[in-house]
Amino acid sequence: MKQKMASRRVKILVAKLGLDGHDRGALVLCRAFRDAGMEVIYSGLFATPSRIAQIAEDEDVDAIALSLLNGAHNTLFPRVVKELKKKGIKDVLVLGGGVIPEEDKKGLEKGGIDGVFGPGTPLPTIIDYITKGVSKLRKI
Template structure:
């Protein structure tokens, strides 16, 4: 009798982009994702979009969570999406977080960022978004 394999754990890359040395929120997310059963890779500080895409490719991640607090989200988040696409990576959920004005959210989502989360967002909301988004991508 053939055994059914358990689904693979979600593997997520948490990336701190650009010249942003504030990583407390990203580290909180890393722990929350781990506690939710995900495999977590952390980029460390000052990652470039190219480096984020390379890590995503090397580690075969399901999701990339971008964290940025310095106001460069409209530039750097879409660049990560473009770098992933350049590598042929089209099946990875990309989400962003930080202090992001409401008027910037729609543009980020149009660029390929599936969700944008600000300070005070319940961790369960972000985890639910990742679980649902990765499940949808795995069915494609």
């Protein structure tokens, strides 16, 4: 069961899904999250949705930042949400990022992705979104 202490640092899983071998952006996020005081776990390349859900459960994360640049976001992001639900994980903020067309964002959000961020999104914007979102989840 997730420990809901306001004083605990945000623990975030940064995950690279599928056959996307480009991780520069994900590594930039890892560093920015760490510099913002978060505890960061990185999945490494080529993670499956079930592997991401397992890491989230094992590490008791507060948030998951999914990164995908190969265009499979409409398929793989919802699969992560489905795997989390199978495990009964409901109190995790799930974010998606990468090269995601504007017209896909609403569908991803309806499918359980809490926030979608594209290239050029300022890092403080993403960090603020995570901090506020996790804070709300901890009050539930």
